[in-house]
Amino acid sequence: MNVTTRVKLSTMMFLEFFIWGGWFVTLGPFLAATLKASGAQSGEVFSTQSWGAIIAPFIIGLIADRYFNAEKILGVLHIVGAILMYQMYKATDITVFYPYVLGYMIIYMPTLALVNSVSFNQMGDPEKEFSSIRIFGTIGWIIAGLIISFIFHWDSPEGIAAGALQKTFLMSGIASAILGVFSFTLPATPPTATEGKVSVSKMLGLDALKLLKDKNFLIFFIASILICIPLAFYYQNASQFLTEVKMDNPTGKMTIGQVSEVLFLLCIPIFFKKFGFKWTILVGMLAWAVRYTLFAYGNAGDLSFMLLIGIALHGVCYDFFFVSGQIYTDSKAGEQYKSAAQGMITLATYGVGMLIGFFVAGKISDAYKTADGHNWNMVWLTPAGIAAVVFVLFILLFNEKKTAVEAKA
CATH class of the missing domain: 1.20.1250.20 (MFS general substrate transporter like domains)
Known part of the structure; x- marks a missing residue:
């Protein structure tokens, strides 16, 4: 080039x-x-x-x-x-x-x-x-x-x-x-x-639905949708939360999450090779629960470090779940369904999963609205609990020992 x-x-x-x-x-x-x-x-x-x-x-x-x-x-x-x-x-x-x-x-x-x-x-x-x-x-x-x-x-x-x-x-x-x-x-x-005719099912990645016959992939697919509910809370509420608790320069400090994303992206191949797909994605799930717990109990004063750590965990939350998930999907799909499988996961996560997530986040925000803002402790403990439940279900139900990608490694 x-x-x-x-x-x-x-x-x-x-x-x-x-x-x-x-x-x-x-x-x-x-x-x-x-x-x-x-x-x-x-x-x-x-x-x-x-x-x-x-x-x-x-x-x-x-x-x-x-x-x-x-x-x-x-x-x-x-x-x-x-x-x-x-x-x-x-x-x-x-x-x-x-x-x-x-x-x-x-x-x-x-x-x-x-x-x-x-x-x-x-x-x-x-x-x-x-x-x-x-x-x-x-x-x-x-x-x-x-x-x-x-x-x-x-x-x-x-x-x-x-x-x-x-x-x-x-x-x-x-x-x-x-x-x-x-x-x-x-x-x-x-x-x-x-x-020739355009296949709607191919555009939406629905040709890859046959992958759901695999129990482990089905569990991963459902977990991907569910984990997007906590993700939606971050996109919808994080900036408003930091503003309401009066953190200085909240938008600028939220860019720590993007810096973290770049750094942890470099760690994925090493972590994936050493610990495998299951534990890589579990670390991503756990990071969501930890992040929101930090948000729930931190503040912009003496505990501001908890909020900054929560923001910095964005790289682990996003990369270890979504990027490793894309790698796993690619390894399971095979040549014929690679594009369709990625399209299906994108539709499930950014489409269905986050659509549900934004709806839930909006309802929870209204439920804990107060005269001077929000009861952020309860707002953040909700997605922390959801992420923890998904973590437990995944660790119990996902039993695959080695993926094609891990075997190559």
Whole structure:
């Protein structure tokens, strides 16, 4: 890959995740403080991510894979996304905001697959080259959080009171417009689908349902859906929680989670080889329970270290469960169902699992709402308990001793 192409792909990844990190992290406190949304209403807004994940395969399968170059679809989607983001910036009521955020997530979620397609199309050895490009996406997410907290201070108590979080949508909208225009300069990535009817089941990964006949894979599949319920609590409530307990620069400090994600990603091959899939994924499950327990009993004062450790556990929580799960799925699927199996797991987790999770998180937030905020102790102990139950069930029911990947190792 030449230097020009590498720079373009790295810039694309940086902007792709700068956009997402620039508004999604602070969405919770924005909805509560600026739009006065209830927990249930916030859950509905966050669930638009799941609806986007469910609809995305249709956009990719029916349009991008068959009729138009991926980089051109990427450009159009981000330009439309910039327009929707501007409407979100101007919205002053949750009923006005919701249709725009739903439309935006339906537009944005397909771009996550498109940036990968554009990247892979330029690589001779994706296994070695992709990580060095993808890491710029994580850097983009981190930079967005640092800008919000340490440059503009939009997430400070004074900034939130003044409605400054609304400006995050303007910042992300500008970045979306830039990426939209920039996408048309990216290397050509022509459609790859063959002629003929498009299989809906193949687009959604349903061709891989036969894998569920394997008891251990079925247990893993169900556990993947269930563990997304605690995951949804983090996305929906963490930023609002840190804001309410008055932690300084909460958005900036939440980027510790992304740094952790990069570091623990490097540890997975070693841990996977030494301890195997079952114990790797169990560590990920346990980390969710530990993280939320730390959130439940920590504070922004003398116990602030507990909150920071909870944030830093994001790498273990996410990488050890989801990334190792993707590796396990790949090893079980075989060549014929590799893509379908990954699509099925994505639909189950980011679609079904998190859709349930955001609904539950919204209801729990409302149930423990108080006059001056929330009873965060009880809010966090709920997902901690769910993660602990999933951990126990998995350790008892999942009996596979060695996977294909472990055997190779």
